[in-house]
Amino acid sequence: IVLAMLPRFLERGLQTPIHLAFSYDEEVGCIGVRRLLDKLNGLPVKPTMCIVGEPTNMGVVVGHKGKRSYTAHVRGLEAHSSLAPKGVNAIEYAADLVAHMKDIARRFEAKGPFDDDYDVSHTTVHTGVIDGGTALNIVPKDCHIIFEFRYIGSDEPQTIEDEIRAYARDTLEPLMHAVSKDTGISIECYNDMPGLDINPEDEVVTFVKALAGRNDDSKIAFGTEAGLFQQRSGIPSVVCGPGSINQAHKPNEFIELKQIDECEAFMGRLMDHVCKN
Template sequence: MSPASLSPLEMLERLVGFDTESQKSNLPLIDFAQDWLAAHGVDAIRLPNAAGDKAALVATIGPKVDGGIVLSGHTDVVPVAGQSWSSDPYRLHVADGRAYGRGTTDMKGFDALVLALVPHFVATDLVRPIHIVLSYDEETTCLGVVDAIAAFGRDLPRPAAVIVGEPTGLEVADAHKGVAMCETRVGGTEAHSSRITEGASAVMAAGALVARLNALGDRLIGDGDPTGRFDPPFSTLHVATIAGGSARNILARECAIGWEIRYIPGVDMGVLQAEVEALSRAVEAERLTRYGPFGAISNVWSVDVPGLAPEPGSEAERLALRVVRRNRPVTVSYGSEAGRFQGAGLPTVLCGPGDIARAHKADEYITLDELADGEAFLRRLAAELSR
């Protein structure tokens, strides 16, 4: 049985203790959170993935009516392998006003605040509900929240606003770029390099395709950012990895290209993907099938996380600005699950304690003052929903 209460720092210690790197299961953490909620009389809906090794959790506190607020946080963290930590990354270490551990900022600090305040939320006379969402796979695909989003308006009341607790320093962020990642596989046919008409080099074809992707990236730069909100002020295309071939005198049988597009809201990724397919077919004709049916190109889009578009005056923006006592929203450079909520027609902003600059690094930390400020923010939010 869970104890009657835990401070935010004590709750953070519990959550950091679960190794929830994205390639691993988050079920022990979800079990703990579900037991904690149940101990305070709060039922939760468990939403497992297809493999059954991960799950999202959704809980509602307060009246079962429309118009509530979602507090959403992901439970997965990035790996620590290869990083030089000064202490065990999965054991909270507190020193000099800082709490160190993997996920303290991104974003178990917010999760800990929400769970630690469950007794307070339950005791508050809410007239609009607080919905808690704990998701998985945010660091990889942002798909672990999709089933939870679908539950609202079907199994649960439809909320009026969503606050995703990414580390914004408690600024209210209403915009970020989307990101689409692609793995391009170029297949060729091996032949002696002195007899290029008897095969096709996957590496040469890959180089031709990268040149065309460069040109597409330059065009995106030229298209700019009509909102004037983003830095850099345009969508970007970046080829990160390329690998293929076996010897200098053999036409390469295969080559792999890893690349991404980070796009401003409003860019139609479907149109861009179709353009990439057209470029691929053109390179096939020029480099892989010039002398015979010696190769092909395939593009696998492994990630497509939608951006968050500004919605001036939305319920989420107005409420969050009022509660955190800010005058205007900001833009962030990283992606999140917020675009998926927005895509379902739910007004959404980012707002949480901590600094994203500390995320994904060795000795990640959140300050005790940031936790205190985050707690005050959530207590004010509960007061707003009790009026």
């Protein structure tokens, strides 16, 4: 929609510049935008504000959770299953680590902190993939886990990471090392996507509400690049775009025609604001 309307912006003549930012690999960790922001941070002048056009039904979003994603490699000691006590079962220690993270998740669910603007009002911890072992009669040497946590603004992600690492280091590894010093657990963060948390009274919020013809704002559960624009480049950012996340990431994605109409009206109001004529 933005690209389709560019000729009209050019015809009327800009008095305030508009920058279009195109990224790649957003779905797998907001990878491409990081290079873009490195370039942007080196420019003498930065944009006043940023609008990220993810699907919000043209609502104005002022916050979303941050996310950190991890891989964990549990290195055990192989042995025949008839001699199980002489080995170090990587799957069992991985299960202990997963169970500990589930305890952390339950604690957040029960005790918070909470932000009721979200559908899920607390930080979540989730294990998505676990893979290990070679055969039933072999004590598994390796097990790999992929896990994440999605945190609200009042939680400190490094504190959560430190708690998980401490359990692996101080509780599980001593038991493993008692059998073999060659065993252990390594945990690597492979993606760190900061959350978005903009003051609802900020200029960008007021401005985009006017463009959208709305007085309300909200927060969303899914992540976007807006947090990176805000955190890494200091650019006040909101999320606002046509369509619903309920139709995303599934066959036959679609955007309702009404949403396209609303987005075109949004762009028309932006044109009135930034153009000379």
